[in-house]
Amino acid sequence: MIWAGRVTVDGEICRSIDRRLEPSAHGIALDGVSLCYRKYLYIMMNKPEGAISASNDSHVQTVIDLLPPSLRRKGLFPVGRLDKDTTGLLIITDDGAFAHSVTSPGKKVFKTYRATLDGALTGADIQYLSEGAVIDGGERCLPAQVAVLDAENHIYEIKIREGKFHQIKRMAQSVGRRVIALERTAVGALTLDAGLRRGEARELTERERELPLIN
Ligand code: URA
Secondary structure (H helix, E strand, O other), X not given: OOOOOOEEEOOEEOOOOOOOOOOOOOOXXXXXXXXXXXXXXXXXXXXXXXXXXXXXXXXXXXXXXXXXXXXXXXXXXXXXXXXXXXXXXXXXXXXXXXXXXXXXXXXXXXXXXXXXXXXXXXXXXXXXXXXXXXXXXXXXXXXXXXXXXXXXXXXXXXXXXXXXXOHHHHHHHHOOOOEEEEEEEEEOOEEOOOOOOOOOEXXXXXXXXXXXXXX
């Protein structure tokens, strides 16, 4: 591309392939389109049902397959996992240290879910989940925060600070209920952009990048 004269540096065609540049100090363009160098990418996706939280799979569509070409590059992976049938906020990055800081159990970042159940939770159920439910297999969860969003339709906001396998579904089971629909609405203080439709993704702003770690 450089030999073909398609690359410009600060508006001048650059024909030298060994020229060293500082990406933040030079305006580099390919075919007239300015390139914006990013060491890492930080993406928010509104995960749709049916896609799996993995980087690649030969049979099933992954969240990475859904990214638009402008956001695709090698090394991207989802930060934590949402079940195939769970929708909502998923962070995708290629920055391993960032991902670790969000998912590390020590950080105890709150994940917020909107859960539609097959029936109402009683006051005692909410108390039980708030004190730390024991889920199947005898594992005890950390205390969760449970709020009623829509009593008539059995919709609850549930905040948890861990990421056990199928945790919300198993917590619901521990009080005799089944999850009918599950959407993640926030990770720490980062909330799902209401303007993103299911399957859509966009880069996080610099300010948003700090939010997943703020509880
Ligand atoms: N809890 C679940 O049961 N499923 C998810 O996808 C996330 C939390």
